Amino acid sequence: MSRPLFAAVAVLPLMLAAGSAVAQTHGGHAGHGAQAAPARPPQARPRPAPKPKPRAAAPRPAAPAAPVAADPHAGHDMSGHAGYGAQPAPVDPHAGHAMSAAPAAATDPHAGHDMSGMQTAPAQTPAVDPHASHNMGSLPAADPHAGHDIGQTSAADPHAGHDMSGMAGGASNIPTSVDAVGGRMVETPPPAAARAAPAHAADLLFDPAVMAAARKQLLAENGDVRTTAVLIDTLEASFGDGEEGYSWNAQGWTGGDINRFWWKTEGEGAFDGKLHEAEVQALYSRAVAPFWDVQAGVRQDFRSDGDDTTHLTLGVQGVAPYWFEVSAAAFLSTDGDLTARAEAEYDQRLTQKWILQPAVEVALSARDIPELEMGSGLTSVTAGLRLRYEIRKEFAPYVGVEWSRSFGDTADYAKARGDDVEATRFVVGIKAWF
Numbered sequence: 001m002s003r004p005l006f007a008a009v010a011v012l013p014l015m016l017a018a019g020s021a022v023a024q025t026h027g028g029h030a031g032h033g034a035q036a037a038p039a040r041p042p043q044a045r046p047r048p049a050p051k052p053k054p055r056a057a058a059p060r061p062a063a064p065a066a067p068v069a070a071d072p073h074a075g076h077d078m079s080g081h082a083g084y085g086a087q088p089a090p091v092d093p094h095a096g097h098a099m100s101a102a103p104a105a106a107t108d109p110h111a112g113h114d115m116s117g118m119q120t121a122p123a124q125t126p127a128v129d130p131h132a133s134h135n136m137g138s139l140p141a142a143d144p145h146a147g148h149d150i151g152q153t154s155a156a157d158p159h160a161g162h163d164m165s166g167m168a169g170g171a172s173n174i175p176t177s178v179d180a181v182g183g184r185m186v187e188t189p190p191p192a193a194a195r196a197a198p199a200h201a202a203d204l205l206f207d208p209a210v211m212a213a214a215r216k217q218l219l220a221e222n223g224d225v226r227t228t229a230v231l232i233d234t235l236e237a238s239f240g241d242g243e244e245g246y247s248w249n250a251q252g253w254t255g256g257d258i259n260r261f262w263w264k265t266e267g268e269g270a271f272d273g274k275l276h277e278a279e280v281q282a283l284y285s286r287a288v289a290p291f292w293d294v295q296a297g298v299r300q301d302f303r304s305d306g307d308d309t310t311h312l313t314l315g316v317q318g319v320a321p322y323w324f325e326v327s328a329a330a331f332l333s334t335d336g337d338l339t340a341r342a343e344a345e346y347d348q349r350l351t352q353k354w355i356l357q358p359a360v361e362v363a364l365s366a367r368d369i370p371e372l373e374m375g376s377g378l379t380s381v382t383a384g385l386r387l388r389y390e391i392r393k394e395f396a397p398y399v400g401v402e403w404s405r406s407f408g409d410t411a412d413y414a415k416a417r418g419d420d421v422e423a424t425r426f427v428v429g430i431k432a433w434f
Helices: 003-029 208-223 408-416
Strands: 227-240 245-255 259-270 275-289 292-303 309-320 324-333 338-346 354-365 377-389 395-406 422-433
Touching (some): 245 275, 259 292, 377 408, 377 422, 395 408
Antiparallel strands (some): 227 245, 227 422, 245 259, 259 275, 275 292, 292 309, 309 324, 324 338, 354 377
């Protein structure tokens, strides 16, 4: 037998064995990309092909143990099969996630295959996550699903079933008025270090002398604002018991918030031109507390009989709780006579325009002063009630009634000169300021 014929006879059994192996390996893939074939149930491990001598085909990899509903194509290399790779690979829902720590077995063996014709994946069935039932606990912390078993989680909400109470943007832990008794905001006292020396924190960083000069300049340019005001408390005519007359009571100031020059004047007379008495005060006023000033200065009295008197004055003026305007002063004359006077008034607002103002004034003396026809102790009390209408805040006419009475030796002096101890008068006047 010639050599070529002998070679052909030797190779023929090997080619038949290789063809049988190829048919056994790809028998389940017939019809991919055209008509789907019924899925074959898992078979027993096939008999291995005889070992070829010259050019044997690549051995078929062993089929993995098939769980329930196992994919018959698992572990097959389909890269060389005709018709595969024509369709685009399905989008991986975990694209962009750091999967470096995931096991290599997580790679989808069906990537790039058109599986639309398979009976195991009908068209009406929603796409199944290729990572379903995979334990993703080894993923890096950057993945919001790290450490969660997402095999049964719906794709609609990636955080479904997660406890999000500790995430940023949750409920605020800042106390509000709801947390406090009475609905007031929760207030905590300042720390002890906030009240520690020095009084000005800038002195810790800069020369205290330089900062003191800077604060003084700032006060002069911005804080120490000069203001001037004139207040006409009463300018009125009185009608009633005895003669008809007039009276006034006015005051004003000029200066800053702390230090001011304050002046006051009051007096009364008759319409026939006779001035009974008048006084003028010139005072230095200093703010010692919110709404309260201490005042000191001089007072000069003018009388129709020519017995003028000068006094040293020390007093206090301000707004008491519940908005009572209060003033009290003591007067020491050049003759050594000590007297005092206290006044209080209150604005009861009936409407935005109508205001009812009750007022009371009490006068006292430390001893009898015959030349002034004044006894010791409580000398007189004057009370009034005035109703005003504010045409403007700065100008308001009023009507009212005023009652006055003398006490003690002062009442005796009034009787001796023929005056009434007690008198009631109807008053009409204006109140203004500018």
